[in-house]
Amino acid sequence: MRRRAVITGIGVIAPGAAATEDFWRACLAGQATVASIPAHWRQYADYSSTIWAPLPKLDFSALGIGRVEQMQLDVSAMLALCATRQAIDNAQLAYILKNEKKNTFVIPGLNSRRAAVYCGSGIGGLTSLIFNQANHSITPLADALQRIKALAGEGDSAQKELRELCEAAQETVRMPARFNPFIVSMTMPNAVSANIGIKYSLNGPNTTFCCACAAGTVAIGQALRAIQSEEVDCALCGGVEYLGDEFGGIFRGFDIAKTLALPGCDPQEANRPFDKKRTGFLFAEGGAAMLVLEELEHALQREAPIIAELTAFAETFDGHNIMMIDPQAAEIRRMLHNLVQQADLDFSDIDYINAHGTGTALNDEIEAQLIDDLFGKKPLVNATKSLIGHTIGAGGAIETAVTALSIACKTTHACHNLNDPVRDLNFVREVGEFPIRKAITQSFAFGGHNAALVLEEYS
Amino acid sequence: MELSGPDAVILEKMDKVIREVLKPGAAPITLDKRFKEDLGADSLDSVALIMALEEEFKTSISEEQARSFTSVGGVYDFIKARLVAAKAS
Numbered sequence: 377m378r379r380r381a382v383i384t385g386i387g388v389i390a391p392g393a394a395a396t397e398d399f400w401r402a403c404l405a406g407q408a409t410v411a412s413i414p415a416h417w418r419q420y421a422d423y424s425s426t427i428w429a430p431l432p433k434l435d436f437s438a439l440g441i442g443r444v445e446q447m448q449l450d451v452s453a454m455l456a457l458c459a460t461r462q463a464i465d466n467a468q469l470a471y472i473l474k475n476e477k478k479n480t481f482v483i484p485g486l487n488s489r490r491a492a493v494y495c496g497s498g499i500g501g502l503t504s505l506i507f508n509q510a511n512h513s514i515t516p517l518a519d520a521l522q523r524i525k526a527l528a529g530e531g532d533s534a535q536k537e538l539r540e541l542c543e544a545a546q547e548t549v550r551m552p553a554r555f556n557p558f559i560v561s562m563t564m565p566n567a568v569s570a571n572i573g574i575k576y577s578l579n580g581p582n583t584t585f586c587c588a589c590a591a592g593t594v595a596i597g598q599a600l601r602a603i604q605s606e607e608v609d610c611a612l613c614g615g616v617e618y619l620g621d622e623f624g625g626i627f628r629g630f631d632i633a634k635t636l637a638l639p640g641c642d643p644q645e646a647n648r649p650f651d652k653k654r655t656g657f658l659f660a661e662g663g664a665a666m667l668v669l670e671e672l673e674h675a676l677q678r679e680a681p682i683i684a685e686l687t688a689f690a691e692t693f694d695g696h697n698i699m700m701i702d703p704q705a706a707e708i709r710r711m712l713h714n715l716v717q718q719a720d721l722d723f724s725d726i727d728y729i730n731a732h733g734t735g736t737a738l739n740d741e742i743e744a745q746l747i748d749d750l751f752g753k754k755p756l757v758n759a760t761k762s763l764i765g766h767t768i769g770a771g772g773a774i775e776t777a778v779t780a781l782s783i784a785c786k787t788t789h790a791c792h793n794l795n796d797p798v799r800d801l802n803f804v805r806e807v808g809e810f811p812i813r814k815a816i817t818q819s820f821a822f823g824g825h826n827a828a829l830v831l832e833e834y835s
Numbered sequence: 836m837e838l839s840g841p842d843a844v845i846l847e848k849m850d851k852v853i854r855e856v857l858k859p860g861a862a863p864i865t866l867d868k869r870f871k872e873d874l875g876a877d878s879l880d881s882v883a884l885i886m887a888l889e890e891e892f893k894t895s896i897s898e899e900q901a902r903s904f905t906s907v908g909g910v911y912d913f914i915k916a917r918l919v920a921a922k923a924s
Contacts (some may be wrong), residue, residue: 443855444883447890477858477880554895557882 380687381603382834384680385467385668386777387459387614391429391660391764396462400781403789404807408763410644410658417624419548425636427643428627429660429765431620434458442479448558449571450501451662452618455770456568457575459664460612464576467668467680474577482577485678492580492608493569494599495666496591496615498769500565500584503621508559510551510622518549550622568616572666580608589732589766590691590821591615592665592773597689597829599669609674614666615773619659627659633699637735648793649733649759650740650803657734658765665773667780684780685834688719694824701739701820705746708826712750712818719830721814726755728788728815730779733759734766739820744799756812758804762792772819772827779817779831786810845892845914849907852891856884866908874907888914894921 386396392409393399402409409429417423436446439458446454464471464483471481482488525542528535561567569584581602585594592615599613619626630636637646638655647658675682692711696702716723729751731743747757760775767774782788790804797803804810818828850864859874870876876884885901888894888910894917904910 443887447883447886554886554889557886 379604379606380672380685381600381669382672382675382685383667383683383780383831384670384675385463385465385469386665386683386780387462387464387466388663388665388774388777389431389434389455389459390663390665390767390774391431394432394434396466396777400785403760403763403778404787406763406790406792406807408644408647408792409765410647412643413624413627416550417627420623420625421628423624423628423631424634425631425638425656425659427637427639427646427658429658431661431663445479447556448562450504450562450567450618451620452497452501452503452616453562453567453571455618455662455664456495456572456614456616456666459614459616459666460572460575463612463614463666463668469668471576478574480575480577486610488577489579490609491578492599492602492611492613493572493578493582494585494595494602494611494613495569495572496585496587496593496595496769496773497565497568498586498588498591498617499619499626500586501563501567503618503626504556504559504562506621506623506625507552508556511555514549514551518546518551521546521549572612576612578612580611586769587825587827588821588823589768589771590819590825590827591769592771593776593817593819593827593829594691594772594825596667596669596686596773596776597691597827600686600689600829603669603671609671611669612666613669614664614776615770616662616664617660617767617769618662619768620661630659635736645793647735647762647765648795649735649762650731650744650791650798651794652796652798654735654737654740654798656736657761660765660767663764663767663770663774665770665777667773667777682834684783685832686829687832688715688830689827690715690718691825691827694826696824698824699822701742702824703738703742705742708746708818708820709750711826711828712746712816715816715828715830719814719832721830723751724754725814726751726816728756728779728782728810728812730775730782730815730817731757731759732818732820733761733791735759735761740798743820744801747801748799753800753802755802756788756804756810757801758788758791760789762794763789772817775817775819776829776831779815779829782810783812783815783831783833786812788812842915845911845918848891849888849911849914852887853884853907856880856887864907866906866911868907869905870907871905892917
């Protein structure tokens with residue numbers, strides 16, 4: 377018989393919420409996070425979309441990240457560490473200081489060689505590289521501007537105009553005071569998983585999965601496989617992303633590709649997955665969700681709280697287009713057939729689907745159709761992105777956390793801004809008591825990666 | 836060593852930064868302490884220490900200058916000279 381894996385801890389940081397409890401409370405209350413993009417981003421370009429979902433202001437020192445770590449880590453790694461700590465606390469695992477200088481810990485009672493870290497991320501620490509690249513490439517220009525301004529002096533109108541031009545250009549110069557000597561280890565995508573392994577002295581497999589919007593889902597799925605195959609007994613798994621680069625260049629990339637929600641008359645109503653008036657997804661500054669996934673006997677032995685059971689993982693690849701879902705969705709259908717078969721279920725057994733639900737025209741139409749075709753109108757359907765926007769590599773992990781909490785709490789959040797559904801499905805329109813026992817969360821990514829998980833009530 | 840006034844402020848800030856970065860224990864950090872031999876700094880610690888000092892004193896320290904530092908006193912002299920020069924200008 378295959379080994380069973382259970383979720384015993386959850387840690388979430390998302391737009392509008394610095395902790396799991398706050399996040400879940402906001403979800404159930406239908407509190408969405410939407411704000412105008414940073415004003416200084418408009419110095420660099422005009423954008424079609426002008427809204428995003430910002431993270432709350434985070435005090436990393438208070439969250440256990442030391443001064444030296446803050447200088448040496450990209451925000452993505454710090455988000456992953458903070459979410460991991462929440463998950464470990466939630467799982468009632470203790471940790472004791474191992475090395476004060478390095479600010480590292482050990483988890484007593486855990487065989488470190490049989491504990492893995494699997495984390496997904498779309499871009500790793502790219503925002504740090506973007507900022508430091510500015511120091512590298514703009515410094516000569518900034519120095520030249522300063523010299524030109526000095527030469528212009530205070531003389532006639534032409535000199536005055538030149539001086540003002542220099543001052544306007546200097547306003548756009550944003551760069552760190554020094555080129556960070558740790559930029560290599562800040563940028564590399566594997567840093568998100570590596571830093572968790574270092575922080576908690578874990579020596580099992582340690583991998584970062586880079587498959588865009590499906591990264592978190594794939595990471596959790598690989599953790600399930602590692603537990604099922606007896607390679608490990610415990611895994612810290614999830615996804616993380618940080619997209620708030622200093623210049624808004626990452627935002628611009630998605631904006632120019634016409635993927636983002638247009639603010640329209642009311643920015644609060646712009647993000648509306650599965651609604652006929654949807655215009656794109658809400659760009660999120662970032663987020664992280666980490667889970668403690670344990671082999672069942674391992675969890676029972678230490679009397680861990682069990683939130684939900686993870687029973688199946690499947691993934692396929694479209695092989696169709698780098699930025700567009702295959703309209704036939706043949707590989708997504710094959711993935712979902714594999715998924716329910718692995719879980720020894722039928723489509724009709726599924727009570728709830730946490731959809732990918734980006735809010736883009738094609739994705740939602742195809743996803744709604746395949747849910748209708750395979751699952752019919754029985755399962756509850758919602759889209760967490762309707763509340764927090766799209767956190768890319770963290771999205772699948774945050775949605776897995778929502779799915780687990782929905783099972784454990786027997787309720788789930790409503791689809792925000794869903795007034796005129798694209799298809800007649802059992803969309804959650806109001807929060808209520810829902811006997812959710814078997815659920816699916818699914819992710820479809822740029823590149824063509826499809827991944828899905830089955831979560832069930834533990835019994 | 837007894838210091839007062841601005842010099843004491845510099846030393847106090849340096850003490851805080853060195854303790855945060857190198858975690859040398861409770862022993863006093865005096866000007867004669869060597870970073871590598873007495874305070875256990877490895878090469879990465881030294882880089883982190885320079886960054887933290889730049890942040891604390893809102894100044895920049897070149898790579899070449901940073902390489903020349905071997906003791907707490909060397910850094911103290913450098914920072915003090917920097918602050919005096921900044922005040923004069």
